[in-house]
Amino acid sequence: MSLAAHVVARRGALGLDVELAVADGEVLGVLGPNGAGKSTLLRVLAGLLVPDGGRVVVDGDRVWDDVDLHVPAHQRSLGMVFQDHLLFPHLSVAENVAFGLRTRGVRRAEARAAAESWLDRVGLAGLGDSRPGQLSGGQAQRAALARALVGDPRLLLLDEPLSALDARTRLTVRAELHRHLAEYAGSAVLVTHDPVDAMALADRVLVVEDGAVVQAGPPAEVARRPRTDYVARLVGLVLLAGMGDGQQVRLDGGGVVAVAEDVAGPVFVAVRPESVALYLQRPVGSPRNVWPLRLATATPHGSVVRCDLTGEVPLTADVTATSFAELGLAPGAEVWAAVKASELTVYPR
């Protein structure tokens, strides 16, 4: 139960060209901004959209899409969970869950029993006779998960499964989803624009921008060493690109950053906003990385104030609300930013 796919599709202005592989029991997170092609990719994997090129292969030899072959969605062994659950409003919750078994020829009583057992597994025991409209958002998404998993599909596709939920429900449903994904033996592809979902649920992450893969790897690796501004912003880092030269990096945009180790060649420098300190005067002592910058915007962000700085080295600094008040900064103010070389992460481009 593995998936290997190379999907080429053109949808309006978007040209999608993505290769991916998902092993048995693995969860692949596809992370990307809106319009990056994530949903198109998922629709091709589901068989709802005929790709313009490429291959979708399941279990090593079972071809779903090829140059001259397209297996339609209803003939693929898959389960799909949609953002807004899409439970059929005219059927009861149990009938919804049993739907996929009934279309595949399972007897009514047997399908009903399997549906009840899955409703029990997702914590909806006793709600089988309700209508989808009577469920809360979290319950509906649990029912949708049960409906997708009841037939024991080879491939599970999740399209932004948590983004329609409110923050509190999202936490519990995310934890439950994590448990069900861990028990699921097939390949799973999770599409999301929320890095927290990807980090929490995926074994491996594929970052897609403008129809192409820009980064792939384990979630922790992607979070620590982003390779594009989009990923960096998602995981809350500032990304600087430059050329290594001994213990310093000459940035492509001008400016020099001192680092703790010897580096050479094209590198990225990732800066954590909380490691950047702000001063009204040039700080005494001698941090090696000090730049006079200008405050562009300041926005409250939890217990800190996120300060976007412009100048020779564009940075973002998270300072506590108290320090921000003490600094008395207004947008446009001149400020000194300092960061220790040991706080920076440097890795090859």
Add this chain to the structure above:
Amino acid sequence: MPAPLLVPALLAVAFLVLPLVGLVVRAPWSEIGPQLTRPGVGEALRLSLVSATLATLLSLLLGVPLAWVLARSRVRGRSLLRALVTVPLVLPPVVGGVALFLVLGRQGIVGRWLFEATGFSLPFTTAAVVVAETFVAMPFLVVSVEGALRAADARFEDAAATLGADRWTTFRRVTLPLVAPGVAAGAVLCWARALGEFGATITFAGNFPGTTQTMPLAVYLTLQRDPEAAIVLSLVLLAVSLATLLLLRGRWLVRGAAG
């Protein structure tokens, strides 16, 4: 409310309601019983109800699939097809009757072949009444159901496909139940249009009491010789229409209009 809108609106209401009020006021209420039991009245009413119902069933059988093709398929020339099938909406029914005659009459393109093969000639039979009414009324159903299909969220059909349902199963178990209110509303419109059909029926099916004389035909002919009786027959049609509307309103039409 601004007078330029209010005054015409009130005039419109008066224009639409007054004739019905007149019908009710002028009705010879004391003679209703005897008039209704006159020979031919029950026959015409029964023929009207039966043929309008058959025409509606035929329209459902053929029109719902047509609406699906117009709303969902990716057939080339779909907009041309839509324009063609809605022509009967704007065509004068008499012209429709003539056209049906030319195609299905004993000398018609299809009718001749039918007559030679089976000895059956369609015009001037009860079946011709049903055909004429279907021709005129089916577009109402098609337009209504197509609108409901377009308004329905097609992603439910995607969800059904990922659950192993082919397009026919999806249509039966997901699409049709979702648009049921729209289908019902369309069927009511279709039935009402068929019930009132006059021009195509009299042209294609003629006016034979007992086989092709429906209520509208009976009303028109009775008006020539016995206006009182015509008023009674009109009242009956009015009552049947209103009863249908009221009966289905609570159940379907409101929900259909709401989505």
